[in-house]
Amino acid sequence: MDPTRTNTDARPATVVIGAGPAGLTAAYDLSKHGYPVRVYESTDVVGGISQTVERDGWRFDIGGHRFFTKVAAVEALWHEILPDEDFLLRPRMSRIYYRGKLFDYPLKAGNALKGLGLLEAARCLGSYAWARVRPPKDQSHFDAWVTARFGKRLFSIFFKTYTEKVWGMSTAELPADWAAQRIKNLSLMGAIKNALLPKRNQKEITSLIEEFQYPKFGPGMMWQVATDKVRAQGGSVELNAPVEHVRWESGKGAVSVTVTGADGTSSEVPADHVVSSTPISALIRSMQPAAPAPVQAAADDLRYRDFLTIALVVPLEAGFPDNWIYIHTPGVKVGRIQNFGSWSPFLVKDGRTCLGLEYFVNEGDEVWSAPDDELVKLGTAELERLGLIAPGNVEAGYVVRMPKAYPVYDDRYQKNLDVIREWLAANVPNVHPVGRNGMHRYNNQDHSMMTALLTAENIRTGSAHDVWSVNVEEEYHEEGGDGGTKRSTPAGTGRDAPLMPRQGQQLPNEAVSA
Incomplete structure (x- = not known):
C-alpha cells in the first residue's frame, strides 16, 4: 500500500522506524487492519535485540529470549504469527557457577549451603544471623538491601560479582529498587521456604517458571515471519534504510521522514503518524527543524x-x-x-x-x-x-x-525523559515512541510488543491508551492478589534499573578487577 494519502477519506499512513519486536508488532497490526504502513530498518536484519544471528549454519539467540508471558494479547499474537508446530516447549534451567560448583537459580537455600560446604555454610548462616541482629541502617542501595536479607557472605558470593559485571559499577551505587526487582523480594528464610516447597505457586512467580515456549529456529524466526506477513498484508519493510530526519511543522506535527535507501539515495516519505522504536535519543536528534537545545541536551544525556x-x-x-x-x-x-x-x-x-x-x-x-x-x-x-x-x-x-x-536509568534519566516527552506531546503528538529503546524503558519483549499494540490501536481507532503506563510490574511482581508482595517500583516506570555513576567516577579496585 502506498502510504501517501490520495483523498480525505484515506486511512492514515504510518511510517515505522525500526524493525524490532515493537516496530514489527505495530506494522503487523496496522497492515492486518488495512492501514498503510512502511517500516524502515537501518541494518540488514529484522528483530533488533531479538534477532537470530546466523553464521556458517550456526544460530545465536542474542541475550536469550524465553517466550513466556502473562499478557494474553501478546500470547495470542505469537501464535497468530507463527503456527503452533513452530514452537518448542523447552525446560527452563539456569544455574550459578561459583568457584567450580553449580548452584540452583533462583537461589535455593539448601542447595546453596550444601554446595558451599559445611564450614562456609556455617559462616554464611552466622553472617545471616548477624545481619538479622544488626541489619544495615541504610538499605537504600543494592549491597545493604541484599545483605540485610541474605547476610554479607551470601551477598558477596551470589550477588556482588555478577551484578557489577552487568552494570560496570560497584553494587554500593545501585538502588534498592533494582535489588527488589531482580531478587524478587526473597530473603534467606524465603529461599528456604521455596526449597522446601519447590512447586508452590511457581506459575505465579515469573522467575520460577519450569518451561517456556521457543521458536525452533530462535526468536528471529518470529520476526522474519512477521516481516513476511506485513508485506503480504500490503505493508512494506525496507532494510539498510535508516531514517535520517523526521520533518515536522508547527500545528501539524510530523509530516514526513527522510530515508536513505540501500542504494544510497535519499527520499522523503509522507507520514500521518510515525511509530519510533529507535533509541529516543536518536529520534530527537533526527527532528527537522531541530528540537530546542534543552531537549537535545536531555536526549544526549541518556545512556x-x-x-x-x-x-x-x-x-x-x-x-x-x-x-x-x-x-x-x-x-x-x-x-x-x-x-x-x-x-x-x-x-x-x-x-x-x-x-x-x-x-x-x-x-x-x-x-x-x-x-x-x-x-x-x-x-x-x-x-x-x-x-x-x-x-x-x-x-x-x-x-x-x-x-x-x-x-540505563541513571540519576537524571527520568528528568531527561520528562523533558523529551513534554516536547514531543506538545509539538509532534503523532510521533509515537514504542519498545525498549524507543521509550528508554528496560522492558521485556512482551511488554515492548504491548506498547506497540496499544499504539496501533490508538492510530486505527482514535483511542487514547497511555502506552507509558504499560508496566513490567503490573504482571511480573512477585505474587499477585491481596497476598502479593508490595511493589517497590513506582507505577509507570517499567523495570527499575540502577543508578549509574557519571563520567569521571571510578569503581573501587575490587569491582574493577572482577
Whole structure:
C-alpha cells in the first residue's frame, strides 16, 4: 500500500522506524487492519535485540529470549504469527557457577549451603544471623538491601560479582529498587521456604517458571515471519534504510521522514503518524527543524549499556543442560554463558553445540573494540580457566556485537525523559515512541510488543491508551492478589534499573578487577 494519502477519506499512513519486536508488532497490526504502513530498518536484519544471528549454519539467540508471558494479547499474537508446530516447549534451567560448583537459580537455600560446604555454610548462616541482629541502617542501595536479607557472605558470593559485571559499577551505587526487582523480594528464610516447597505457586512467580515456549529456529524466526506477513498484508519493510530526519511543522506535527535507501539515495516519505522504536535519543536528534537545545541536551544525556556474545563451537558433550549459566566466579570478564543447543536443537549441528559467552560492555571500550580473533581467544581462555571445557575443545568461534542493549536509568534519566516527552506531546503528538529503546524503558519483549499494540490501536481507532503506563510490574511482581508482595517500583516506570555513576567516577579496585 502506498502510504501517501490520495483523498480525505484515506486511512492514515504510518511510517515505522525500526524493525524490532515493537516496530514489527505495530506494522503487523496496522497492515492486518488495512492501514498503510512502511517500516524502515537501518541494518540488514529484522528483530533488533531479538534477532537470530546466523553464521556458517550456526544460530545465536542474542541475550536469550524465553517466550513466556502473562499478557494474553501478546500470547495470542505469537501464535497468530507463527503456527503452533513452530514452537518448542523447552525446560527452563539456569544455574550459578561459583568457584567450580553449580548452584540452583533462583537461589535455593539448601542447595546453596550444601554446595558451599559445611564450614562456609556455617559462616554464611552466622553472617545471616548477624545481619538479622544488626541489619544495615541504610538499605537504600543494592549491597545493604541484599545483605540485610541474605547476610554479607551470601551477598558477596551470589550477588556482588555478577551484578557489577552487568552494570560496570560497584553494587554500593545501585538502588534498592533494582535489588527488589531482580531478587524478587526473597530473603534467606524465603529461599528456604521455596526449597522446601519447590512447586508452590511457581506459575505465579515469573522467575520460577519450569518451561517456556521457543521458536525452533530462535526468536528471529518470529520476526522474519512477521516481516513476511506485513508485506503480504500490503505493508512494506525496507532494510539498510535508516531514517535520517523526521520533518515536522508547527500545528501539524510530523509530516514526513527522510530515508536513505540501500542504494544510497535519499527520499522523503509522507507520514500521518510515525511509530519510533529507535533509541529516543536518536529520534530527537533526527527532528527537522531541530528540537530546542534543552531537549537535545536531555536526549544526549541518556545512556546505554552494550553487549557482545562470543560464540564458541564445541563437542556436544562439552555442553550443559542449562539455557544459561551465570558466572559469579571473580577474575573472569564473562558474565553469563548460553548453551544454544539447550534452547533448541535447530540452532546447532549434529554432534556439536555452541556456547555463547556474554560480555556486558560499553561501546568503544577495550573489549568491544578488540578484534574478533582476540575475543575468541579470550572466550576460549576463560572457559578453560573456569574448567567448563577441556583445552582444545573449541573448534570455531564467532563474535556478535549488540549496541544499546540496555537503557540505563541513571540519576537524571527520568528528568531527561520528562523533558523529551513534554516536547514531543506538545509539538509532534503523532510521533509515537514504542519498545525498549524507543521509550528508554528496560522492558521485556512482551511488554515492548504491548506498547506497540496499544499504539496501533490508538492510530486505527482514535483511542487514547497511555502506552507509558504499560508496566513490567503490573504482571511480573512477585505474587499477585491481596497476598502479593508490595511493589517497590513506582507505577509507570517499567523495570527499575540502577543508578549509574557519571563520567569521571571510578569503581573501587575490587569491582574493577572482577
